[in-house]
Amino acid sequence: MKRKHLAGLVCGLLLSPMVMAQQVEIQVNLPEIGGAMYYRPYVAVWIEDASDNSVKTVTVWRKEADWLKDMRRWWRKAGRYDQGELDAVTGATRRPGTHSVIWDGTNQQGQKVPAGRYTVNIEAAREHGSRSLVRQPIELGKNQTFTTEAAEELGRMTIKVTR
């Protein structure tokens, strides 16, 4: 019984490079802003397809649901439809700095998506602050690296697409 489990684990480890073959790493950068009225921003990272339809919500850093709507595009495209599945991807708000987020090339249902054109979306909204949306088109299935322009609530970010 125990051995069987172990075999399964080894198998999984051996397979993992293949499973990881198609992945996108997003280095989310939250700038240091400071001040007495600084609260950590709410952040959503999600993927849209070539027709701007949401494919998957990768990560949401949040507190109360009241302010999810302030990530306006994410809420309109994904948040207001994906309520049930949110728990798997949400976490607490993050401090300023760089935080790595991985999209494993799957859709909301966990199935692999075909190679092709997608858009990586990073949206940040801060109370007593601004709202920033960064969109980076990518070609899934190629090796690519992008660096995005800094916005008010999002610093320069690296997006790395790996075959």
Next chain:
Amino acid sequence: MKKRNWLVAATLSAALLAPTAQAHPIWMLPSEFNLSTEEAFWITVDATASHGVFSFDKPIGLDNVSIYGPEGERRRIGPYYKGQRRSVFDLQLETSGTYKVELRGQPRYMTSYVIGERNTPRRAFGSKLEVQLPEGARDVRTTAMQTISAFYVTHRTPNTKVLETTGEGFEFHALTHPSDVIKGEEARFRFTLDGKPAAGMKVELVPQGTAWRDSRMQVDLEADADGVVRFTPTQTGPHLLSANLRMDIDSPLADAAGVNYLLSFEVLP
């Protein structure tokens, strides 16, 4: 009546006390800032505690609202209402001149100190006379926190009676009359505490409409040595000015004053 007063005061002070630095900004927004009508005219005012400019979040108690007429006389608040997300009151402007509407909270005393081998920072509420500190408290410092929210509304011809200063408490000196703030023209406001210039005070200025745009468009200003803040508005419409003063004071109750002053005014085209 007495009970209601007490309840509202308690609600307001809870709002003011709420995790000190994180208290929501309290502001008022009138339906009009300038009137040309020849008769008496009613305006209506929204009052709320909210980070949005100008969007509603939490209602506030209205017992501390004071209205001053063009001769400096106290005037009565009209019909009022406290909802779940905002408070509303009306007021009647009968004679020509500039009126002042102010919501001036009582000072709340907060004492900070460090204790123990690791210098753990702690806070306690109460003035220097009231606060009870544990033995071994060090770096004890008491701050008198106060929130003041205000706006000015002018019926026909502006005057300056309600803008006169006394040299007591936190005061706004309208070097530019609040009914004369114009897009593209430099405006100058001066601030003092007990007559002393609020030198170096940090001031935030935000135009209305944060809920419907990406950038907060906040302009960060700093008062000069004489307590004067200068700015040239780049867009018209209502603006919220938020001044945050930290100043050492000579008082038996506190070592420093912390004032958050919020002024709503209109930038004219």
